[in-house]
Amino acid sequence: MSAVRADQLVDVVRLRAEADAYARESQARERQLHRYAADLRETFIEERARTQELRDSYVATVRALTNAVEARDAYTGSHAERVTAYGLALALEIDPKLAADPQVEFGFLLHVIDKVAVPDGILHKQAPLTEDERRLIEEHPDTGCRILRHVDYLTGAKSVIRSHHERWDGTGYPDGLRGEEVPLAARIFAISDALDAIMTDRPYRRGVPLAAARSEIVRCAGKQFDPMVIEAFQRIPDAELELIRQEIE
Amino acid sequence: MTRKVLIVDDDPFIRKLIETTLEDVGGVRVVEAGDGQEALAVADREHPDLVLLDVMMPRLDGIEACRRLRAKPDTADVPVVMLTASDRFEDRAKAAAAGADRYLRKPFSPLDLLRLVEGLPKRRG
Numbered sequence: 001m002s003a004v005r006a007d008q009l010v011d012v013v014r015l016r017a018e019a020d021a022y023a024r025e026s027q028a029r030e031r032q033l034h035r036y037a038a039d040l041r042e043t044f045i046e047e048r049a050r051t052q053e054l055r056d057s058y059v060a061t062v063r064a065l066t067n068a069v070e071a072r073d074a075y076t077g078s079h080a081e082r083v084t085a086y087g088l089a090l091a092l093e094i095d096p097k098l099a100a101d102p103q104v105e106f107g108f109l110l111h112v113i114d115k116v117a118v119p120d121g122i123l124h125k126q127a128p129l130t131e132d133e134r135r136l137i138e139e140h141p142d143t144g145c146r147i148l149r150h151v152d153y154l155t156g157a158k159s160v161i162r163s164h165h166e167r168w169d170g171t172g173y174p175d176g177l178r179g180e181e182v183p184l185a186a187r188i189f190a191i192s193d194a195l196d197a198i199m200t201d202r203p204y205r206r207g208v209p210l211a212a213a214r215s216e217i218v219r220c221a222g223k224q225f226d227p228m229v230i231e232a233f234q235r236i237p238d239a240e241l242e243l244i245r246q247e248i249e
Numbered sequence: 250m251t252r253k254v255l256i257v258d259d260d261p262f263i264r265k266l267i268e269t270t271l272e273d274v275g276g277v278r279v280v281e282a283g284d285g286q287e288a289l290a291v292a293d294r295e296h297p298d299l300v301l302l303d304v305m306m307p308r309l310d311g312i313e314a315c316r317r318l319r320a321k322p323d324t325a326d327v328p329v330v331m332l333t334a335s336d337r338f339e340d341r342a343k344a345a346a347a348g349a350d351r352y353l354r355k356p357f358s359p360l361d362l363l364r365l366v367e368g369l370p371k372r373r374g
Contacts, residue, residue: 028355029262035356036266043360 055102058153066109069116073123078248079196084108085244086192087185093232094188104185107160111189113144114161126203138165138173160185164193167224179226187226191217191233194224199245210238210245253278254366255297257288257314258332259306267301270359275366285309289317292324299366302349303332304340312340312347319348330365332357 066080073079087108091099098104115123122133129137144161148154163177163186170178198213208216214234221230254277256267264281271277280295282288285302286309292300300318304311311331318324331344331352344352353361 025260029260032263032266032356036359039358039360 058102058106062106062109062154062157066112069112072120073115079200080109080112082244082248083111083189083192083196085248086195086241087189089236089240089244090188090192090229090233091185093235094184094229098185098188101156101185103154103156104160106154107157107164107185108189108192110144110148110154110157111161111164111193113147114142116147117143128204142174159183160189162186164189166190168226169223172224182226184229187229191225191229194220195241210241214238251276251278252298252366253280253295255280255282255288255291255295255300257282257285257301257306257311258303259283260303263303266359267362270362271366274359275363277366285311285314285317288314289321292318292327293321296323297327300327300329301332301353302329304334304344312343315344315347315349 070078070080084105088099088105091104118137122129122136125133142162145158148158148161160183162174163183166172166175166177166182166186167190168179168182168187170176172182194217195213198216199207199210201207217225218230218234221227254271256264256271256279258264258267261283264283268279268281272279280291280297282291284306288300288302289309291297300315302311302315306314309317315329315331318327318329328351329349331340331349332355333340333344333352334355341352351365353365
């Protein structure tokens with residue numbers, strides 16, 4: 001064997017040893033990365049479960065609060081739940097993202113919270129409200145928001161709660177917002193709230209059937225209600241609204 | 250005070266992985282060394298709260314580095330975690346004999362690593 005060939009052989013042996021060492025190193029790195037991936041998967045699964053748990057407890061809290069407020073008012077029964085279901089159906093018709101936002105649902109449910117500050121005498125009154133009584137209610141429009149002011153996770157819901165008595169033509173309260181100044185969720189809510197109010201029996205009048213309630217609401221397009229939301233409302237079949245009504249008594 | 254961990258491994262990739270895990274997730278400060286010799290110098294200078302020590306390293310291996318850390322009054326009490334290859338039982342026996350407190354098998358779970366570092370007492374003084 002010539003000297004040149006011996007040199008080459010040494011090179012080959014050295015290169016092979018280097019390649020082997022490199023391969024071992026890459027395998028070790030790869031195994032380590034797989035271990036990271038496994039932990040990441042595990043963490044991700046746990047995190048999702050925790051997020052779901054947290055969300056469920058938010059919903060439970062909001063429902064408990066809503067039910068506590070409604071318990072004072074025997075006539076409204078499941079009013080908040082029904083209005084929420086109507087409202088979400090309407091939101092879905094306009095923008096699925098809006099319907100999926102828990103803040104919207106929380107706002108719909110919790111709109112009743114300002115009733116906490118309404119005296120029993122007015123809340124339980126068996127007749128339409130007088131002008132003075134109505135003013136008293138309107139003087140406390142932001143009660144709900146004040147009660148919830150430290151609850152950070154309801155920030156989105158609070159805008160619905162504050163603005164659900166605003167009107168498209170600017171004659172609502174408490175801020176006299178007009179048109180699109182009123183948050184979309186609140187514009188949606190106004191219609192579902194009206195629908196439930198018109199259709200529900202009151203001590204001083206019987207509830208109105210869906211068809212009549214619809215035309216009464218549609219008549220107020222551009223005045224009390226956003227015409228765009230009214231159009232969406234008109235696209236929702238009677239059957240869907242009747243179903244909500246039957247299911248949430 | 251933020252805890253300080255000395256990572257000793259000859260593979261810069263593994264050092265980076267541990268550094269990212271501990272600094273970004275564990276909120277720990279990290280100092281590094283690429284072999285046992287360097288580890289002794291860095292430990293002297295930085296006074297870490299924990300040393301993560303790989304076994305197989307050039308110049309000075311982890312077992313010997315651990316023994317020397319233990320022999321110096323300054324670093325005699327620092328907790329040492331040995332990173333051992335999972336299939337080498339004799340490494341673990343040697344690590345224990347050299348004065349390591351714990352060992353972590355490679356490939357290690359980053360969650361185990363974090364738990365280990367989070368369970369660490371803060372350095373006094």
